[in-house]
Amino acid sequence: FTAASLEVVHQYGIAMEQQFAGKMEDALASFKKAADLDPNFARAYAGMAGTSGNLNRLQDAEKYLKLAMEHVDRMTERERYRTRGLYYRKTGSLSKCVEEYSELVRQYPADNIGHLNLASCYSDLRNMPKAMEEARRAADISPKAAMQRRNLALIAAYAGDFQTSEREAQVALQLNPSYEKAYLPLAYAQLLQGHLPQAAETYRQLEKVSRLGASFAASGLADLALYEGRFSDAVRILEQGAAADLSATNLLAAEKLTALAYVQLSRGQKKLALDAAERAQSSKKANIRFLVARIFVAAGEIAKARALAAGLASDSQPEPQADAKLIEGEIALQAANPHQAIKAMTEANQLLDTWIGRFDLGQAYLEAGQFAEADSEFDWCIKRRGEALELDDGPTYGYFPSVHYYQGRVREGLKSPGSAESYRTYLSIRGKAGEDPLLPEIRRRAGQ
Numbered sequence: 001f002t003a004a005s006l007e008v009v010h011q012y013g014i015a016m017e018q019q020f021a022g023k024m025e026d027a028l029a030s031f032k033k034a035a036d037l038d039p040n041f042a043r044a045y046a047g048m049a050g051t052s053g054n055l056n057r058l059q060d061a062e063k064y065l066k067l068a069m070e071h072v073d074r075m076t077e078r079e080r081y082r083t084r085g086l087y088y089r090k091t092g093s094l095s096k097c098v099e100e101y102s103e104l105v106r107q108y109p110a111d112n113i114g115h116l117n118l119a120s121c122y123s124d125l126r127n128m129p130k131a132m133e134e135a136r137r138a139a140d141i142s143p144k145a146a147m148q149r150r151n152l153a154l155i156a157a158y159a160g161d162f163q164t165s166e167r168e169a170q171v172a173l174q175l176n177p178s179y180e181k182a183y184l185p186l187a188y189a190q191l192l193q194g195h196l197p198q199a200a201e202t203y204r205q206l207e208k209v210s211r212l213g214a215s216f217a218a219s220g221l222a223d224l225a226l227y228e229g230r231f232s233d234a235v236r237i238l239e240q241g242a243a244a245d246l247s248a249t250n251l252l253a254a255e256k257l258t259a260l261a262y263v264q265l266s267r268g269q270k271k272l273a274l275d276a277a278e279r280a281q282s283s284k285k286a287n288i289r290f291l292v293a294r295i296f297v298a299a300g301e302i303a304k305a306r307a308l309a310a311g312l313a314s315d316s317q318p319e320p321q322a323d324a325k326l327i328e329g330e331i332a333l334q335a336a337n338p339h340q341a342i343k344a345m346t347e348a349n350q351l352l353d354t355w356i357g358r359f360d361l362g363q364a365y366l367e368a369g370q371f372a373e374a375d376s377e378f379d380w381c382i383k384r385r386g387e388a389l390e391l392d393d394g395p396t397y398g399y400f401p402s403v404h405y406y407q408g409r410v411r412e413g414l415k416s417p418g419s420a421e422s423y424r425t426y427l428s429i430r431g432k433a434g435e436d437p438l439l440p441e442i443r444r445r446a447g448q
Contacts, residue, residue: 149175
């Protein structure tokens with residue numbers, strides 16, 4: 001890279017070591033010192049963008065990334081690949097992100113940041129084998145870097161490899177017990193294995209680390225409550241957590257309000273669901289607006305859903321475009337037009353093959369009476385259940401139990417005795433809490 005002095009290089013080196021260790025606040029301060037020493041130092045701004053993103057300060061990340069790109073004329077070729085790759089990653093241009101970082105690691109095979117971010121871009125494209133390959137390479141290059149270990153743990157969780165996820169998250173936490181984001185893949189790995197008390201304990205440990213950790217922990221504990229059908233617990237945790245986030249101007253409030261809307265809808269409280277969704281819809285994050293639009297459709301507020309879908313459709317990137325198609329399909333399904341829904345949802349999955357897209361398409365096939373096709377989609381949802389862990393950059397595994405309900409209905413349609421097993425699986429997850437409005441229907445269908 002290009003820098004004004006060795007002092008700047010030294011400060012940048014300190015910042016990178018802190019970033020690798022998962023000490024994001026310290027790293028951000030050190031990157032700022034480097035930028036103060038050399039206001040034209042592009043890599044300092046890129047570092048500030050990356051660490052701000054890790055701290056969920058998305059507006060700051062966007063600001064610093066623009067500052068980095070303003071100095072493109074001073075960058076070395078390697079700097080340009082790194083900085084443009086980060087720019088594409090943050091703006092959702094995933095194919096360009098893969099292109100930039102692939103060329104970077106082709107020319108510089110030991111570039112740890114190149115492999116790390118390339119893994120994240122492949123993960124966002126739902127190419128989990130390539131994501132795992134790159135994440136392993138980044139961890140191999142920097143085995144003592146908590147950030148690389150945590151990234152591998154998270155991608156392994158998405159890929160359903162809970163053993164790797166748990167092991168790598170434990171290593172990351174041994175390297176830095178205060179690294180908030182390393183607790184999440186550990187809890188996810190425990191959740192995927194059905195170790196719910198252990199997952200809850202992991203979130204409680206995270207709660208004690210910092211204010212940011214407490215915010216992450218609240219989302220995780222609420223998601224765990226939703227997964228188990230403890231809807232009143234989930235509502236309480238999310239309301240308290242969203243209030244705390246808003247008082248701290250924490251951008252995680254939108255995720256909690258979206259989750260709150262989904263919980264309220266799940267417990268049959270349509271008005272309360274709409275109240276929460278209204279508060280969340282101003283988020284700039286496309287995946288939040290997509291999940292809010294789904295709430296609006298389910299609650300019958302079609303005009304509001306269409307308005308959000310139009311905004312998503314106008315985006316230049318494939319994921320929000322796919323999300324807009326899914327909303328179009330859900331509106332058609334709500335209007336009792338499953339064949340139009342199938343068409344729109346199939347187009348969405350051709351743009352980007354997502355877990356939620358498969359889930360929605362399975363429901364459309366079910367309503368159309370195409371049981372074999374629906375069974376295939378729900379099978380995919382179960383095989384790819386790790387991808388349901390974070391639908392909006394926060395814990396969302398509470399969406400997953402519904403797959404068993406719909407799979408049971410599909411197998412009823414197929415006259416398969418396996419339908420009862422699907423219903424029993426759902427009951428084993430949510431039956432004990434006794435709050436789910438679906439429980440009487442599911443017990444009847446299961447013959448209980």
